Amino acid sequence: MSAFIRVFLLLSFYAALHSLLLRPEVKLVFEALLGQRAFRGFFRLVYNVVAVVLFALFLGYVAGLPDATIVEIYGLGAWILLILRLTGVGVVIWALQTHGFLAWLGVENFRSWRRGADPRKEGIDGSRLVTRGPYRWVRNPMYSGALLFLWSVPGWTVNYLAFVLAATLYLWVGSLHEETRLRSDYGKSYEDYAASTPRFAPHVLSFGRRR
Numbered sequence: 001m002s003a004f005i006r007v008f009l010l011l012s013f014y015a016a017l018h019s020l021l022l023r024p025e026v027k028l029v030f031e032a033l034l035g036q037r038a039f040r041g042f043f044r045l046v047y048n049v050v051a052v053v054l055f056a057l058f059l060g061y062v063a064g065l066p067d068a069t070i071v072e073i074y075g076l077g078a079w080i081l082l083i084l085r086l087t088g089v090g091v092v093i094w095a096l097q098t099h100g101f102l103a104w105l106g107v108e109n110f111r112s113w114r115r116g117a118d119p120r121k122e123g124i125d126g127s128r129l130v131t132r133g134p135y136r137w138v139r140n141p142m143y144s145g146a147l148l149f150l151w152s153v154p155g156w157t158v159n160y161l162a163f164v165l166a167a168t169l170y171l172w173v174g175s176l177h178e179e180t181r182l183r184s185d186y187g188k189s190y191e192d193y194a195a196s197t198p199r200f201a202p203h204v205l206s207f208g209r210r211r
Helices: 003-020 024-034 036-063 076-099 101-105 107-115 141-151 158-186 188-196 206-210
Strands: 069-072 155-157
Touching (some): 003 158, 024 036, 036 107, 076 141, 101 107, 141 158, 155 158
């Protein structure tokens, strides 16, 4: 089996496992085993820690696979791509700050559990739909920033191409999964928001109206 196929399949497996753990029926099982309060206090933090550890193991495995360069961009083109990558990172950070980084990570729910308080439902979802910050322009700014970061590289190899293709597929499917959850949680509020806000790339003509 070629390194390209290995990278693609392994990342696809990681993505499938990552998404499976967020399925409502799977979370209900964990909630039944742990109890609602403990589940809310631990689940998101443990989920993120496990995701980081597994991804680090994936990167370690991929680093040892044979690879070959496809294209390398230098000069002005490389600088433009670097600016785009930094823009992608900035969009992700902006989205995380909008939610609250500690809430997104699950630390706030864990702290609430330790204090004896009742943690929020998922750690990031409140009683109102978040439409401020980068969410004014796109529905999935973290995914938008991640895609911009992934595709704006000056040096492409065979294994990196496999990684980006699998990651892009995962982010697309992940956005559908997340929007299904948000429609269930917020109903018509999310339907109206989705009808006027694009998924990944902002409408050029919408900037003037939204300002």
